[in-house]
Amino acid sequence: MALFRNRRASDAPRPVMLEEKGQHWLNRIVSAPNKEPWGVTLASLAWTAGPATYLAALGGYYIGYGEMISFDRTLYFIGYSVIAGILGLTFKLFYNVTAGNREETQKRKLTETIDKLPDIIHRVRDLQLENLSEETRTIEAAGMLLNKLDLGPEWISTAVEDLSGNLELAGQARKIEIFRRAGLYQRMQDVIREAAPTAEQAADTLRQTHPQIAHNLMQRMQGIAPSSKRGRPRDPLFIERILSAIENDNAELMTLRDVEEMLTLCFELICGREIAYLKFDYTGDWDIAKAFDRLEEDRNDYRLSRARVYSRLRALASYLNYCDANEDISNAAGLSPQTLLNASIEAIDNLTQAVNELRNQTLGDNRHALALQIRTNQLEKAVELYNEARRAYLHLNRNHENFSKAMQRWQKLTRVHHSDLQARENLKRSLMISECIISLDPEEKLKLALHLANYFSEASILFGHKHGQNPVLPSQRRLTVTKAKEIAIEVTLALEPYIKLHSPQVQRAIYSAHSALISTIAPGASAKTKAGLGEALSLEVEKDLAQAAERLAQNLIRYYRVPLSQGTINFLVNTYNASRERLNFIAEHEAPYSGTYSPLNATSVKIPFTRNSWHISLYNAKRVLGMLK
Incomplete structure (x- = not known):
């Protein structure tokens, strides 16, 4: 004993x-x-x-x-x-x-920043649930539970029950987690096989509106738990949406999920996270180098334009979800642009109908004027966001034309200057692959932390309770959606001088690198515990450049017409742990794009003009409100 x-x-x-x-x-x-x-x-x-x-x-x-x-x-x-x-x-x-x-x-100020950032992240996650319908809130909260690292079997059971409504499946999920933690994998597989049909049926229902949560549910039902080494995938394009909100002075272009992602990135970098990415440059003939740079620039612009269309639709769907314009609308990760567009148009139609009904009621009873004013403002903002998505779609067409012309120019030069295989080898030798790191040095970490500590002190926001015992002082205010977005903008502007967030390469590197499981840090932990755990979680995430190397090999063939030799394959496999089978497949089946290739028609959504009924409803509602004033 x-x-x-x-x-x-x-x-x-x-x-x-x-x-x-x-x-x-x-x-x-x-x-x-x-x-x-x-x-x-x-x-x-x-x-x-x-x-x-x-x-x-x-x-x-x-x-x-x-x-x-x-x-x-x-x-x-x-x-x-x-x-x-x-x-x-x-x-x-x-x-x-x-x-x-x-x-x-x-x-002291560094400690304050480390102490507050995780609490703000937890509060923002809770804010995301605040204005959802009860059904959607249940699904989203269960999805958040499935992503946590340190859950017990009862937590998993609760999440599965909320997602499926099936007590038997929830019990099976609890058993799977118990056997996984005990290392009894053969017994765990028995339960997995028994639960598979019911779990697949529940996931199929979720995939229509919440594809990422459906994937996480199936992972848990297969005994696969989150790992601090793998981290979790970041929400794509969150940096683009925040930068667009700053440029357009319109906070509605970003979502609360974007706020969470930016604060998580900031906390990771302060705690020592390093994000690696690959890039390649051309050194050789000046004309070819100029054409190479132009092709890279136009390709980046085109990719950003495609991302911007999707970002605008996500922001529109998020705002309409906030307005409760349609019970079925969702801006969950994984939904296609066409799905977001269809749901958004339907939600704006519902808003238009609500405005028309309130306008008729207001003509008979002035007591409905306030409700009409609120719905009119919501409809006007929704139409404005729709127009932003429409403008992004038109801009995408122009960038696609520029990209096609740059690719034709590059291909013409390579045909003139490099007509035989030996020249191709010279071209390949002139393309240099280099590994870059996104990180903060100690001085930059300190400057960033001091800047944020001063900002948080001036904001006087109550970010969260420690052990539920902190009273709300008269000088403190609750964190609201508007203030959360202001904090994300401040963090973005503070990070920009150090890691160049506006760079397309930096953005793609951050999107592709999984984030640390910061949600593991409990809100009531001490600042020193948060610092130690934050550093451990940030450094634990594995550096994985395999997919980046495979994409780079694919682009070499598609855009630069450089053959993928066995020596190049060996280099990418040995240096970046890329899949040899995948690279061999790319070398055998990938073909160079022609200057007339148009991926636009295959994958991009077409966003039509705004409907006349929306503008007519807005005009009539504003006329009635003007008469009342």
Whole structure:
């Protein structure tokens, strides 16, 4: 019994160890930018060099003049040593006093930022559920539970029951999780096979409106749990939506999920996350290099335009979901652009009908005027967001034309300058693949954390409760949707100078890199625990460049007409762990795109003009409201 007691006692201090790890991380970040400056170092050297210089002067003077140095010169060197020493000690003492105070202030503000960011993320996740219908809120909350790393069997059972409404399936999910944690995989497979038909049926129902949650449900029902090494996929295009909201001064262009993703990215980078990506450049003939750069630029513009169309539709669907314009509308991850467009048009039609009904009621009873004003504003904003999506679609057409012309220009040059296989090999040697890292150095981390700490202090927002005991002070305000989006904008602007978020390559790298499972950090944890756990989770996510290498090989053939040789395949497999089978398939079946190739017609949604009924309804509603004023 004593042995077991000792073992339990040794296991108990794990939270303390995590706090010590967090404290060590905080000290390391704060002390890195505050190294002893050169002025202090030189002053210290002067003190050390005084006696040494005097001894050297004695020897040199004797060798040069054959006699010992005179008394007056001896006094000079002694005085120099004393004065230099006093100055050096004074400077060092002054620096230590001022730097110590600065370090304490920086550590306090860094701790505040590390403490608040996870709490804001949790609060934003809760805000996402606030204005949903009860049915949608149940599904989304269950999806969030399935993504958590440290859930017990009962939590999994609750999530599965909420998603399927099937108590038997929920019980099977609980058994699967129990056997998985116990390492009894053969027994787990028995339950998986028994639950498979019912689980597939529940997932099929979910896929129509929540495809990503349906995928997570099937993962759990197959005994596959989230992993801190794999992380979780990021919501695509969240950076583009936030940047568009900043450029257009329209916060409705971003969603609360975008806010969560940006805050998560910021927390990861402060905690030491490094995101790798691949890029390639051409070094050779000037005309070809110019055409190469133009092709890359137009290809990036075209990809961004395609992403912008989808982002605008996601923002529109999110806003209509917020307005409760249609019970069936959803902006869940994984829905196709056409699905989002159809649901959005139907929701705007419903809003139009609601405005018409309220207008007729207001003509007979002025008490409905406030409701009419609210619905009119919602319809006007929805039409504005629809027009943004329409403009993005038109811009996509123009960028597609530019991309096609750039590809034709590149292909013409490569045919003229590189007509045989040997020339192709020269072209391939001129394309250099390099690995780049997105990260923050200690000084950048500290600057970012201090900036955010000052911003959070000025905002006076109550981000969350610790253990449910914090009272709301009169000077504090609850975090609202508007304020959450303002925080995301502030974080984006603060990050931009360090990692160039506007760069298409940086955006694609961030989208493709899974995020750390920050939701594992409990809202009530201490700042030191959050720091230690945040660093551990951020560094735990594996760097996976395999898919990036495979896409790069595909683009080399599609756009640059460079054959994929066995040597290139071996390099990508050995360096980036790419799939040899996948690369061999690409080398055998992938064909170069012609200048007239048009992926636009195959995958892009066509967004029509706004309907006249929407504008007529808006005009009539505003006329009635104007008459009442």
